[in-house]
Amino acid sequence: MKAVVTGAAGFIGSHLAESLLSDGTEVLGIDCFTDYYPRAAKEQNLAPLRDHEGFRLVEGRLQELDLGPLFDGADHVYHLAAQAGVRASWGRDFEHYTDHNVLASQRVLEAALAAGAPRVVYASSSSVYGEASDLPLREDGPCRPVSPYGVTKLAAEHLAVLYHRSYGLPTVSLRYFTVFGPRQRPDMAFHRFFKAALDDEPVRVFGDGRQTRDFTFVSDIVAATRAAAVSGRAGSVYNVGGGERVELNHVLRLIEEISERPLHIQREEVQRGDMRDTFADTTAARRDLGFQSRVRLEEGLSREWDWLRRRR
Ligand SMILES: NC(=O)c1ccc[n+]([C@@H]2O[C@H](COP(=O)([O-])OP(=O)(O)OC[C@H]3O[C@@H](n4cnc5c(N)ncnc54)[C@H](O)[C@@H]3O)[C@@H](O)[C@H]2O)c1
Numbered sequence: 483m484k485a486v487v488t489g490a491a492g493f494i495g496s497h498l499a500e501s502l503l504s505d506g507t508e509v510l511g512i513d514c515f516t517d518y519y520p521r522a523a524k525e526q527n528l529a530p531l532r533d534h535e536g537f538r539l540v541e542g543r544l545q546e547l548d549l550g551p552l553f554d555g556a557d558h559v560y561h562l563a564a565q566a567g568v569r570a571s572w573g574r575d576f577e578h579y580t581d582h583n584v585l586a587s588q589r590v591l592e593a594a595l596a597a598g599a600p601r602v603v604y605a606s607s608s609s610v611y612g613e614a615s616d617l618p619l620r621e622d623g624p625c626r627p628v629s630p631y632g633v634t635k636l637a638a639e640h641l642a643v644l645y646h647r648s649y650g651l652p653t654v655s656l657r658y659f660t661v662f663g664p665r666q667r668p669d670m671a672f673h674r675f676f677k678a679a680l681d682d683e684p685v686r687v688f689g690d691g692r693q694t695r696d697f698t699f700v701s702d703i704v705a706a707t708r709a710a711a712v713s714g715r716a717g718s719v720y721n722v723g724g725g726e727r728v729e730l731n732h733v734l735r736l737i738e739e740i741s742e743r744p745l746h747i748q749r750e751e752v753q754r755g756d757m758r759d760t761f762a763d764t765t766a767a768r769r770d771l772g773f774q775s776r777v778r779l780e781e782g783l784s785r786e787w788d789w790l791r792r793r794r
Pocket residue numbers: 488489490491492493494495512513514515516518524542543544545561562563564565566581582586605606607608635657658659660661662667
């Protein structure tokens with residue numbers, strides 16, 4: 483088997499590539515090392531992959547690379563490359579979001595079509611939902627993103643469905659719900675909280691902490707993503723969430739317990755673009771992908787803490 487993983491140097495892409503390689507799949511990774519966070523962190527993500535003989539990395543932007551020869555012979559294309567982050571998506575930086583999330587996705591879909599239509603799994607996001615009137619969030623419910631990032635992730639999701647409907651390209655989109663674990667991006671909440679505990683520095687928490695999230699451990703995301711390539715229904719969209727609705731304040735207490743350090747919390751205004759609550763209905767993923775969330779929040783947090791400390 484041969485797989486292409488876009489965004490292979492990133493948090494989730496590097497875990498996915500590692501998992502595929504461990505089962506004997508050849509992996510071609512593509513990444514352009516955007517400067518959203520330091521290249522050094524991405525090089526650390528890649529370190530276990532670089533030694534693997536089944537792995538090859540092509541450095542470049544999906545928008546400009548000649549993707550045809552790269553996709554040639556691939557059984558599956560996992561499209562994870564994106565400009566992530568909700569809060570930075572306002573203002574002038576929006577152009578990075580349309581560029582990396584919409585235009586690059588269209589290039590991937592076109593190239594997949596030309597390369598004989600391998601199955602494309604697209605990493606979408608719970609951000610497409612926006613303010614929820616009903617929880618849990620169902621795939622057929624309304625999508626009204628509250629951030630420009632969410633708008634671009636939804637646009638690319640629509641493109642994936644459209645290329646299936648119009649050309650028969652087998653695409654599957656997965657709406658990931660807040661992913662955590664080792665290698666988590668440095669802008670994400672748990673990473674910032676643990677780092678603040680480690681450095682004994684103040685940490686900013688937006689809002690009253692009573693907002694809730696459905697957190698998903700990265701190995702569960704990887705399992706769902708791989709299953710989508712095999713048994714996801716072409717043209718479909720699936721939620722992938724950890725299965726618990728947890729208040730942020732509860733997470734802060736757990737982080738203090740796990741790190742055995744007090745957090746110096748600075749409360750700040752809710753940020754524009756942040757959703758109040760997320761909670762996934764995973765009925766469809768359980769039915770079609772055999773999805774089951776296996777790593778509970780406490781265990782996953784401990785693993786992220788161990789990783790962060792070891793990295794130091
Ligand atoms: N982390 C989460 O909680 C979460 C939640 C929902 C959805 N997602 C989605 O999952 C995917 C992976 O997220 P992540 O947290 O691992 O992010 P990440 O930033 O760690 O990884 C993304 C990688 O893609 C690369 N990249 C971006 N644009 C590119 C382009 N045009 N060409 C080539 N490479 C490019 C970046 O350099 C980066 O290494 C993204 O599509 C993101 O929108 C993530």
